[in-house]
Amino acid sequence: MNKFWIVLWHTYITKLKAKSFIVITLIVSLLTFAVTNLNHIINFFNKDEKKIIGVIDQTEMFYEPLKTQLAKNRDRNLELKLFHGTEKEAKQKVKSEKWDAFLTLAYDDKQLPKATYYANTIADSDISGKLEQALQQLKTALATAKIGLKPEQVTQLYEPVPFQKIALEKNAKTEAELNQARGLVYALVFAMYMFVLMYGSMIASEVATEKSSRVMEILISSVSPVQQMFGKIIGVALLSLTQFSILFAVGFSSLKSNEYELFKLIGIAHIPASTLVYAVIFFLLGYLLYATLFATLGSMVSRLEDVQMVVTPVTLLVLASFFIAMFGLDSPESPFITVTSFIPFFAPLIMFLRIGMLDVAGWEIALSIALLIGTIVFFAYIGAKIYRGGVLMYGRSTSWKDMKKAIELTKK
Known part of the structure; x- marks a missing residue:
């Protein structure tokens, strides 16, 4: 049995002292620390960094409600700027990096908002996602107002359905x-x-x-x-x-x-x-x-x-x-x-x-x-x-x- 312990501890100590083990452990420990502090790291680099979005409102009705909706959603890192120029001029501002992106607002066939989003790349889905969410909420509010639904009725409509699961077996898990x-x-x-x-x-x-x-x-x-x-x-x-x-x-x-x-x-x-x-x-x-x-x-x-x-x-x-x-x-x-x-x-x-x-x-x-x-x-x-x-x-x-x-x- 002595020889068993000699083999065991020799294997353990030799590998424990190996440079490769020490280096890998340090690297993975740093990665673990980074992952568990990812929110702080992201916030550090994004501190006070606002994304400027130009808006061409062809309806002259949806810009202010969209701005209000973004404020309700607490999307403070997005700054909307109403622009009265042409799309060509707006594209130039994005290309020259004066703006991060720009948005055109128009009516769809039911007189509800639709939008087109322009950016140098569309890889950053965070900005477009927040704008899309705010527009969807705006569209829902306008659509329900058209058919005469009250705010409390809209809330009731979107409430999740009560769905309770009950197991009949005596020791079944919840x-x-x-x-x-x-x-x-x-x-x-x-x-x-x-x-x-x-x-x-x-x-x-x-x-x-x-x-x-x-x-x-x-x-x-x-x-x-x-x-x-x-x-x-x-x-x-x-x-x-x-x-x-x-x-x-x-x-x-x-x-x-x-x-x-x-x-x-x-x-x-x-x-x-x-x-x-x-x-x-x-x-x-x-x-x-x-x-x-x-x-x-x-x-x-x-x-x-x-x-x-x-x-x-x-x-x-x-x-x-x-x-x-x-x-x-x-x-x-x-x-x-x-x-x-x-x-x-x-x-x-x-x-x-x-x-x-x-x-x-x-x-x-x-x-x-x-x-x-x-x-x-x-x-x-x-x-x-x-x-x-x-x-x-x-x-x-x-x-x-x-x-x-x-x-x-x-x-x-």
């Missing part, structure tokens, strides 16, 4: 609980996706790198393949948890300083403790399953450039799991979702999705976990045999037939 569960499932899906693809490839590359330097021939004779394989898997897992802890601390402190309510922001304010426990269980089991596969396949490769080719099938399984989970968010009771929740490669995401959104029987959860653990043990046993022989195989690994060769080498 709409609020389902929304919270969706937030947690999204978080687990993306975390699993990042962990498996980023750190799984790291495990495979770590094995391939040592193998290419022939260090593996010495290691495999002194440390059992199971100890070595799981030492690397757990060492990289600790490294990933270290990196995620740093990023979480940066993001959490930044959100807190901005007075955001973090758990409400991601929709898990009142998630039951049992659901969070299942999230951790399925996350760890899913990581162990995929990491075992990555380590096994990495042992068959002696060149780093071959790693991605060999691990592609596992990557496709992760992607399939991701897309099934996205489908299951809208249809968690689908028979397809129920079946895939018992398939070990998909269970970490799909069974957890069902737990979060439905009232799943205890025996179903226990069966899914048992199948998942059984699959991990099976692949750990097979993987150890392939690992021991695979690390002694050199040359390009071109097919899955090389697994048979690795097992034969292990027997010898």
Whole structure:
């Protein structure tokens, strides 16, 4: 067991001290800080910057109401200027950047407002969107006034229809609980996706790198393949948890300083403790399953450039799991979702999705976990045999037939 801890801590410390890990962690931490303070950054650059919009009002009626409507919408960064010249002159002002854009107001066939928006580019949809919204509100007010509707009647007309959802099952989740569960499932899906693809490839590359330097021939004779394989898997897992802890601390402190309510922001304010426990269980089991596969396949490769080719099938399984989970968010009771929740490669995401959104029987959860653990043990046993022989195989690994060769080498 001593040798297991030596492999684990060697993997962890070596990767932790690597310049690439430190640089990537710093860069991503800065990006996390920037994203969580994006509103302040945008406001800093947009401070006191007004967009000047020229207006040619061919109706001589809609300019003032439009200006009033923009004021009601609190669009203070837009400044309208009534222009009595020609469209050609207005276009010239935009081209010379005296104005940011200009707008022509006219009547449509029902004597209601219509507009044409001119700008050097229409890539900035923020300005045109605000103008369009204000004109739509103006048109609605004029149209309802024409047919004799009072303001309170208009308000009543646009009120959302009361639509209450009531579940008849005893332990069925409410709409609020389902929304919270969706937030947690999204978080687990993306975390699993990042962990498996980023750190799984790291495990495979770590094995391939040592193998290419022939260090593996010495290691495999002194440390059992199971100890070595799981030492690397757990060492990289600790490294990933270290990196995620740093990023979480940066993001959490930044959100807190901005007075955001973090758990409400991601929709898990009142998630039951049992659901969070299942999230951790399925996350760890899913990581162990995929990491075992990555380590096994990495042992068959002696060149780093071959790693991605060999691990592609596992990557496709992760992607399939991701897309099934996205489908299951809208249809968690689908028979397809129920079946895939018992398939070990998909269970970490799909069974957890069902737990979060439905009232799943205890025996179903226990069966899914048992199948998942059984699959991990099976692949750990097979993987150890392939690992021991695979690390002694050199040359390009071109097919899955090389697994048979690795097992034969292990027997010898």
